[in-house]
Amino acid sequence: xxxxxxxxxxxxxxxxxxxxxxxxxxxxxxxxxxxxxxxxxxxxxxxxxxxxxxxxxxxxxxxxxxxxxxxxxxxxxxxxxxxxxxxxxxxxxxxxxxxxxxxxxxxxxxxxxxxxxxxxxxxxxxxxxxxxxxxxxxxxxxxxxxxxxxxxxxxxxxxxxxxxxxxxxxxxxxxxxxxxxxxxxxxxxxxxxxxxxxxxxxxxxxxxxxxxxxxxxxxxxxx
Numbered sequence: 738x739x740x741x742x743x744x745x746x747x748x749x750x751x752x753x754x755x756x757x758x759x760x761x762x763x764x765x766x767x768x769x770x771x772x773x774x775x776x777x778x779x780x781x782x783x784x785x786x787x788x789x790x791x792x793x794x795x796x797x798x799x800x801x802x803x804x805x806x807x808x809x810x811x812x813x814x815x816x817x818x819x820x821x822x823x824x825x826x827x828x829x830x831x832x833x834x835x836x837x838x839x840x841x842x843x844x845x846x847x848x849x850x851x852x853x854x855x856x857x858x859x860x861x862x863x864x865x866x867x868x869x870x871x872x873x874x875x876x877x878x879x880x881x882x883x884x885x886x887x888x889x890x891x892x893x894x895x896x897x898x899x900x901x902x903x904x905x906x907x908x909x910x911x912x913x914x915x916x917x918x919x920x921x922x923x924x925x926x927x928x929x930x931x932x933x934x935x936x937x938x939x940x941x942x943x944x945x946x947x948x949x950x951x952x953x954x955x956x957x958x959x960x
Contacts, residue, residue, distance in 0.1 A: 742786030743809050743837065744959075745857050753853045760843040766790070768833040768902055772813060773824035782814030782844050787834030789896050792869075793827040793910055801827065802876070803888075803911045804869050808832075808895025810959035811861045817841055818848060818858045831907060832896050864959075871956050879951040881912055882921045886950035887957070888912075889931065889940060894959055899940040903933070925949065 741747035746754055766772075766788040773779055775795050783790070790813045792805035804826065807813050813828050822841075839847075848854055875884055888911050892901055908922060922938075925931045930946045932939040940946055947954065 742835065743784040743812075745811055745861055746784055746837070748857055749851075749853050753851050756851070757839070757847055757854075760839045760847065761837040762839070764836050764838045766830045766833055766836050768830055770830040770833075772828040772830065774827055775825060776823055778822055779814050779817050779824050779841055781838050781840050782812055782817055784812050784837040784839075785809055785834070786836055787832075787896065788830060788836045789832030789834075789892065789901075791829045791831040791907070791910065793829055794825075795827055801910045804872055805865060806831075806868070806891055806895060807865075808959065809897070810895060811865060812858065814841075814844070815858070815862055815865060817844055818862065829910075832892070832901055834896075868957055871953050875951060875953040876912075879953065882924055883949060883951035884912060885921045886925065886930070886946050887954040889925075889938065890943075890946060890950055890954050891957055893940055893943075899943070901938055902936055903938040904936050 741754070746757070749757075761784070764783075766783070766785070772783060772790065785808050788808070790807045791803050792807065793801040794804050795801050812818075816822070816824060848858070875887065885908070893899055903922075912921070922931070922933045925946070926933050928945070928949070930940070930942045930949060932941055
């Protein structure tokens, strides 16, 4: 059996996963794709493999702040697992790559008939709630550079790569600030912890970046 890239699906008993297969469509998510908007219906759920999706809360229609990250550890479209049809956040593809997609109607049917899938999603809902809560506290109390270091490590863990794409706009979404995000990335680069050029980041010193990150990182590692 081919290795399953998404760890939530990989944790299911084989017979439950096999039953899901016919409804899972391989897709390639593109950097910057918007999967959901706040208040809009959720028509599909996504199980990222090599991709990464940022969950953004939108204020006054245009200001956005990242509150969560979903990678190979979880599923995008969690409200459907809770019986809610609309998204409370904008789901924006931050790291392009492979994912598996299932339409909402099929997902609801499979969820009803699969207790192992229910349990896996319940555990993931808990971890996502913890991530969102920790991120909210981090955004309020920790300095920008430590938050950026924490976020870079979180991204590395979820895409399993030390290199990934990054734009000034994504930096501002993550940090909840405007252009200062670019300054902070430059500060980490001057310390030779990262290399940042042309919209791409490469982590050079993992241990140094962990030392620069706030303590929140330990509680935000994927399970």
